[in-house]
Amino acid sequence: MSRKVLITGGTGLIGTRLAEMLIDSGYEVALLSREPAKSSHFRSFRWDPSGGGIDPLAVPYADYIVNLAGSSVSDGKWTDERKKEIMTSRLGGLALLRRELAKPGHHVRAVISASAIGVYGDAGDALVTEETPPGVPTDDFLADVAHQWELAAEPIATELGIRLVIPRIGVVLSTEGGALPQMARPVKLGAGAALGSGKQYMSWIHLDDICRLFIAMLEDEHWRGTYNAVAPNPVTNADFTKVLAEVLHRPLLLPKVPAFGLKLALGEMSDIVLASQRVSAAKVLARGFRFEFPELSGALESFYEKE
Template sequence: MPGKILITGGSGLVGMRLSEMLIDQGYEVAHLSRRPDKVSTYKTFKWDIEAGYIDESAISYADYIVNLAGASVSSDKWSEERKREILHSRTDSLHLLQKCLSQSEHHVKGLLSASAIGIYGDSGDQLVSEESTYADDFLAEVCKAWEAAAWQVRDLGIRTVIFRLGIVLSVKGGALPQIARPVKMMAGAPLGSGKQYMSWIHIDDACRLFIQAIEAPQFEGVYNAVAPHPVTNKEFTKELAEAMKKPLVLPKVPAFAINLMMGEMSEVILASQRVSANKVLHTGFTFEYSYLEEALESFYEEEED
């Protein structure tokens, strides 16, 4: 029985696609936004994380809350200020939701919150699962704090699901257009050693996973939101060039060059993350795009038609 879904971070890449897919399935969707007056297709409630304010009617509206709020990890170099923003945009939003849920009348049945596979750090060739140990680099610390903030909602007796998202593939934003740009210009090359694993998920599968977790009460706790077949950076670049029908001409882009361009943020590209999808598969969820080739074709075949 479709209900009312309140989304934080609804204007982001996953939020926009998830909103469309929820509406298609008969749900009502509303967004929490700092600027509710800007033109939106969706009902919009105001919140102001810094001021600690949420329109109370947002909480009383929702059957489920999907939390996708957070400053982009890959849009700017990581200055100390940017790092604070990346962390606090994630934790403060959840603290505010938790506070409002604990203080107001509501009928929220579940919180679905994003996290990221960055929690595992650089794990080389080792296949990591939800039970694996966490890293202690910057992104891992952000993920740990992000998840701890989500668990506070579970302490209120609300079913809480955390999805550790891999690299979400979409041509509308995120990592794929950035990786595709040099390939498009016939300058594609693996990055660093090229041997580092990339755990990815097609945006539609990520959104279907959120929807399934709304509908299936057995979803609870932490799940890796990654397709079942991670690939190395070298394989990814090769598959991408094939999907775009472009040659790969350059040797590898050396790690030091990436470090120079991106600073500490190069961790995102050079870390190897080979992440298991088994826990999600055991819920009975079926991926529409299990293999990278199918996922990339879904984007680049459309472009040609």
């Protein structure tokens, strides 16, 4: 049985590691990319989510599609233009995939389409599950983006009858990118501090665990619908900073970084670090998935032990 996976957004943090782990697990991998790299050791198909163009051979190649495409929410301040790009990069890609999947002549068995725990908005210290309604309509941009992203994916299941899994991804921990290097930098310099009140919850997941989870979702057709892709032990920002300092063997000297200072520096983007999301992993655990890194200290040690 052929096991070909087409990844959109395959050059990002998750896509890069996922492609490696899929190859190691015996899959074939191809990437959908706006600028297919000549040097990549993966087959590449060209697409243009904003212009609506896609290589007609791309979708017929695949047994499975993993959709990670979307402009990063943490690159640069959220100007109106930037916000538009963050939204349209997600919706445009899904519209294209939906259009191609509606055509005959492909054999796609399942689509995993990424979302984010931002969909819950700022939920304080309430434990949120997949049943918790999205935090919209509000003036919460991240909640709106994730909600629209999920709505754009749904017709793949409801209209086309293809198995669809929507992982709501938490803060992905890796030293290759994402939030962790930014958070570790001041701590390494001995200037680490909790952000804002420090009481806000962070729901995180180790990069290898999110990739293992995606592979489980591909392989077992019982996975359908939305799942929180987070480790089972969310922590407050203050605890995260404390554990990070311990793992890095650095003191925590400073008081908290005030929320108003972050708002000044980052604008609306400060929502990424100031919003509180305490997200349940119970549904994923009930499916039988086992985390390699269920605890924050073990996850952080896996990156920094050698230092």
